[in-house]
Amino acid sequence: MPLNVETFRSLVGQTRYGNRDILVSGEGKNATARLGNYFFSQGKAANNATMKAFKEALEKEYGSLGTHAFDTVLGSRSQLNKSLRACDIQQTLSKLVPIRENRFIGEVNRQIATSPKMLELSDDERMAVFQKLKDEPYKDVNLAACRTPEDLSAAASRRLDAAIDQLRKEKDEGLHENTLGARKSVETAAGAKEPTGLRNLNTILKAGSTSVEDQIKKGLIGAGMSVNRSDTNTILFEKLKTNGVEPGFIYRNDWSPDDTRGLMADINSDESRHALDVLKQNDPDFAQKCEGKTLREQIMLAGRAHPAGIAAVAEFAIREAAIMVKNGKIADTHSFGPLATAIKNYGLSSRDLERLISGGTDKGTADVMKEIKRELFAQIRDAVMGVRKGDDFYPFSPIFQHFDERHIMKLDYNENDRVNVKDAAHAGSFQRPERILTTRKPILGQIYRLQTASSADSISAGAVTEALANDLTRIAGVPAQELEIVRGEYSDGHPKLMLQAKFADGYKDMEAGFIKDGRIVPPKGQSAEKLGKYKAFFLLTADRDAVGRRGQNKGFAHGKFFAIDPGHSLEGNAKYLKVSDDLSFKDTYGKSTKPRFENFSVFDDDTFFSKMEGVINLRETAKRGEFKELFDKYRAAFNPRRASPTPRRRCARRSAPTSTRRRRSSTSR
Secondary structure (H helix, E strand, O other): OOOOHHHHHHHHOOOOOOOOEEEEEOOHHHOEEEEOOOOOOOOHHHHHHHHHHHHHHHHHHHOHHHHHHHHHHHHHHHHOOOOEEHHHHHHHHHOHHHHHHHHHHHHHHHHHHHOHHHHOOOHHHHHHHHHHHHHOOOOOOOHHHOOOHHHHHHHHHHHHHHHHHHHHHHHOOOOOOOOOOOOOOOOOOOOOOOOOOOOOOOEEEOOOOOOHHHHHHOOOOOOOOEOOOOOOOOEEEEEEOOOOOOOEEEEEEOOOHHHHHHHOOOOOOHHHHHHHHHHHHHOHHHHHHHOOOOHHHHHHHHHHHOOOHHHHHHHHHHHHHHHHHHHOOOOOOOOOHHHHHHHHHHOOOHHHHHHHHHOOOOHHHHHHHHHHHHHOHHHHHHHHHOOOOOOOOHHHOHHHHHHHOEEEEEOOOOOOOEEOOOOOOOOOEEOOOHHHHHHOOHHHHHHHHHHOOEOHHHHHHHHHHHHHHHHHHHHOOOOEOOEEEEEEEOOOOOEEEEEEEEOOOOEEEOOOOOEEOOEEOOOOOOOOOOOHHHHHHHHHOOOOOOOOOOOOOEEEEOOEEEEOOOOOOOOOHHHHEEEOOOOOEEEOOOOOOOOOOOOHHHHOOOOHHHHHHHHHHHHHHHHOOHHHHHHHHHHHHOOHHHOOOOHHHHHHHHHOOHHHHHHHHHHHO
């Protein structure tokens, strides 16, 4: 029988010493657990196997709550390959109740920002509901019965409804009607050669939304929880970034208030049909894909480019769930299973159920659909966001991909991991993650962390340089990731620039079997293109770590070269390069014996013609002025003379006499 939580709990009861190790041997049904050493570790492999077994037991018993408790107490210890002790088990299990409460509050806040019922209220009414929830967050809620994210969503929805109903009774009036409009913004996919660094410079991670690892250690954030509040760019935490030297985390897109506005749009309206016609006129390929499809299917195919795209996929989910209810075959493992259960429990008449299935355009069907969207919002949201790659209807809409694809947030340095810590949250020198100690000898790892510690502003400047280097890579025709600069804030409000990267479908690092002795050798049954035409670019930007010691910084996606992590480009290394006409080169960097530009031989296993093709491509791109245009855009985006004044300066300018303001203005010019 596989190990369970009770197994670990019973072992804790067998020892009086909290520092005593727990040791797991074997795997699966053959796994056994026993008490281990008191002071000396069992070794890396044994420690990791024990941690893995305990985490799996927690997840099996408590689902995402177990994952959250493990990450809060043991996340850092597990990354450092340390042992599992009796006191660790006790502390983890004791965290389950407060973590369940934190997750419930987090889900309530998430729905406050996105529920159609909340968006229909006035600002004063929303504040009144918010206060009721703040005063009595768990009123009539059985948290002990909440084991899954779906349970928490449903409980939060009921608590929100109760607060709104209470407000309605107190005011002795019904909720006013408020037709929600379509999305205010439209996202489009970036072209292969389109720069992406400056695509979204809004502050989406305000004070309190960054330094995520610090919040995890406090138990405030866990897998599947919302990280921030934003009208258009809400994100869900998945897990901490575990590779590379920079801190960060992996996330998925969350449902936003703008998505709720799109949810309540009428796909059959004249405005909706006109928007679809415009998309077809502007994109003949899209128009061809729409042939023979229903209106809803066409809007689903348009995705977020259509203002009612969210409404279309939601109505599709509702229809599929209603069919399950009618057929009496509700599958709990199906993406729409919980929604089907909610529709069944809602108690619709057979006629209204048929209306949901038919998807007609009459007023009766529209009214029922609108009612279901309002009343079962949380279940609809979870159903749409729960569709994963591989599901039968995943290809029906890019909206499913939007919620499924993973992103990396890089450079999310933590305020509690600093050298020379000062009162100000952004002061001192920020260290790279503690997990780096596992890749080096402990003393050398500590020295490395101290040597590479940087100030908040220098880290932000590095984010701009890396985004610029990545954009240069893209416009030079080298396939590269979509990398955007993201504005955030430290807890004291000081600006914090980070980088958002999208996972490339099918991407694998060269170190995943593609590189051997400095040459590209594809794994059996796989292919990999020749890389000669890319050498000129990487010499031009002097990215000394372009390939990496193990081939970890570049790779392949479906056999095609794909560039990630241009972090050491544009650092001034070009002045140490002596490049010959055949693109061979010599690194003259001081007297250092530390190897640089490692594994650049992967670009040489190709023809000389291919290498020169890369040189010609660079020359033509420069002639078209694309490089200069990109640099000009970055200068404009980060020109300190154009920076908006601080609140204090704005206040001073408003209170200053007109004549004084004119003198300041003329002086600044």
